[in-house]
Structure formats: structure tokens, C-alpha cells
Amino acid sequence: xxxxxxxxxxxxxxxxxxxxxxxxxxxxxxxxxxxxxxxxxx
Amino acid sequence: xxxxxxxxxxxxxxxxxxxxxxxxxxxxxxxxxxxxxxxxxxxxxxxxxxxxxxxxxxxxxxxxxxxxxxxxxxxxxxxxxxxxxxxxxxxxxxxxxxxxxxxxxxxxxxxxxxxxxxxxxxxxxxxxxxxxxxxxxxxxxxxxxxxxxxxxxxxxxxxxxxxxxxxxxxxxxxxxxxxxxxxxxxxxxxxxxxxxxxxxxxxxxxxxxxxxxxxxxxxxxxxxxxxxxxxxxxxxxxxx
Numbered sequence: 325x326x327x328x329x330x331x332x333x334x335x336x337x338x339x340x341x342x343x344x345x346x347x348x349x350x351x352x353x354x355x356x357x358x359x360x361x362x363x364x365x366x
Numbered sequence: 367x368x369x370x371x372x373x374x375x376x377x378x379x380x381x382x383x384x385x386x387x388x389x390x391x392x393x394x395x396x397x398x399x400x401x402x403x404x405x406x407x408x409x410x411x412x413x414x415x416x417x418x419x420x421x422x423x424x425x426x427x428x429x430x431x432x433x434x435x436x437x438x439x440x441x442x443x444x445x446x447x448x449x450x451x452x453x454x455x456x457x458x459x460x461x462x463x464x465x466x467x468x469x470x471x472x473x474x475x476x477x478x479x480x481x482x483x484x485x486x487x488x489x490x491x492x493x494x495x496x497x498x499x500x501x502x503x504x505x506x507x508x509x510x511x512x513x514x515x516x517x518x519x520x521x522x523x524x525x526x527x528x529x530x531x532x533x534x535x536x537x538x539x540x541x542x543x544x545x546x547x548x549x550x551x552x553x554x555x556x557x558x559x560x561x562x563x564x565x566x567x568x569x570x571x572x573x574x575x576x577x578x579x580x581x582x583x584x585x586x587x588x589x590x591x592x593x594x595x596x597x598x599x600x601x602x603x604x605x606x
Contacts, residue, residue: 326466327399327400327401327402327466328401328402330402330405330462330463330465330466331401331402331404331405333462334405334408334409334458334459334462334463335386335405335408337455337458337459337462338408338412338455338458338459341451341454341455341458342451342455342562342566345451345566346566349566349569349570349573352573352577353573353576356573356576356577356580357576359580360576360579360580360583363580363583363584363587
């Protein structure tokens with residue numbers, strides 16, 4: 325039973341790492357789109 | 367082409383879900399380790415994907431050193447960054463598997479573990495160099511670092527053949543054996559992670575192209591005389 329905890333911890337950790345990275349990509353995309361909008365206004 | 371990315375994303379999500387189901391439910395339980403061995407279905411495909419991405423980084427870096435093509439430079443950056451993410455997964459899931467099986471989180475001095483950690487540090491250094499260096503030669507320096515860094519990949523991969531390590535022997539091609547049903551699930555998970563890595567690389571590539579367009583637009587604006595207040599600052603590197 326204890327080993328199952330490690331199994332789920334590994335799977336959850338994997339997706340937390342990927343989700344964190346995807347989150348940074350989304351944040352960077354929105355920041356660049358904002359900069360492009362500001363440049364377009366100028 | 368606009369429909370291609372969403373369709374591939376849906377296919378990849380279905381594939382990842384199916385691979386997860388196969389890994390947790392369909393694959394047989396290991397006689398010695400029990401269910402905890404199922405961590406290999408994420409650990410091993412992540413390692414193979416990271417190696418593949420570092421190899422792409424190596425080829426793209428050499429291409430950039432030869433021809434100074436911006437596309438090769440972007441591909442090198444993207445493959446290194448996504449490769450580091452997958453290598454991080456390897457370094458996190460490995461100790462989580464080792465704790466119940468070996469009784470320890472990490473085996474100090476084990477060449478497989480140490481060389482993998484060194485590999486991760488090399489590519490993190492590569493990304494730090496690209497992120498913070500303001501030198502005009504940054505891309506060339508990074509490409510040279512990537513070429514030398516790639517030398518660690520075969521060391522990591524073959525270390526379990528040539529050295530006595532605590533890490534298990536390879537399940538494929540190393541004299542070990544694996545149940546065909548386990549091998550099928552392992553390869554299915556690798557396929558799912560390859561599709562996922564491809565989509566992430568694609569997104570990161572588009573992000574980098576957009577970032578360079580914004581930098582170019584800022585430079586054009588400065589040249590046109592409408593220099594913004596922060597024109598004297600180094601170029602914005604927020605997308606890296």
C-alpha cells in the first residue's frame with residue numbers, strides 16, 4: 325500500500341512539472357501579445 | 367494549417383490518457399517490485415525523450431555553427447529547454463522509485479545517476495547562458511557549449527553497460543528481459559510522450575519566433591526615432 329503512494333507521487337510530480345512549464349509558456353505568450361498590441365498602437 | 371495544432375493536441379491527449387490507462391491498469395504487476403515498478407512507464411520514456419531532444423539540440427547547434435541560420439538557433443534553444451523539462455522529470459521520478467525499491471532516495475557516486483545530474487546541469491547552464499548573456503556572441507558560445515554538453519549523453523546512456531552501478535540494467539538491448547506486454551506499454555507511453563514533446567516544442571518555437579519579431583519591432587521603432595524610455599536597456603528576454 326505504501327508503495328502505491330510512491331507510484332502516484334511520481335505520476336503526479338511528472339504532470340506538475342509539465343503543467344508548470346506549459347503555464348510559463350502561456351504567460352510568456354500573453355506577455356508578448358500584449359507587447360505587440362502596444363507596438364501596434366504606437 | 368490552423369486546425370493542425372488543435373487536432374494534434376486532441377490526438378496527443380487521447381494517446382496520453384490511453385497510455386496512462388495501460389500503464390496503471392493493463393500492464394501486469396512486477397513479481398519482485400509490485401506496482402511501484404509502473405513508475406518506469408513515465409521515467410524511461412521521459413529519459414529517452416530527453417536524450418532525443420538533446421541530440422536534436424546537438425545537430426541544430428552544429429548546423430548553426432556552420433551556417434549561422436537563425437532557424438537552427440531557435441531549434442537548438444527549443445530542444446534544450448524542453449529536454450531540460452523531460453530530464454527534470456527523470457531526476458524527480460527516479461528517486462521516487464528508488465526510495466521503496468532501494469531504500470534510499472539517491473545513490474551517491476553511482477555513475478548513471480551522477481552523469482544524468484551533470485547532463486541536467488549542463489543544459490541548465492546552457493539556458494542560463496542564453497537567458498542572461500548580453501554578448502553578441504551568445505548564440506555561438508551557447509552552440510559550442512551544446513556540442514560539448516552532448517558528449518555527456520552517450521556517457522549517461524552507456525554507463526550502465528560499462529560500469530557497475532546500482533541503476534537497473536537496460537530493459538531493451540542490454541541483455542535484460544522484459545515481458546512483451548510491459549514492453550508494449552513502455553513503447554506506447556514513449557509514443558505518447560514523443561507526441562506531447564513535439565507539440566510543446568512547436569509551441570515554444572512559435573513563442574521564440576514571436577519574441578524575435580517583438581525585439582525586431584522594438585529595434586525598428588528605436589531606429590525610426592521614437593525611442594522608448596527604456597531604449598538603453600538590453601533587449602527584453604522575457605520569453606526565454
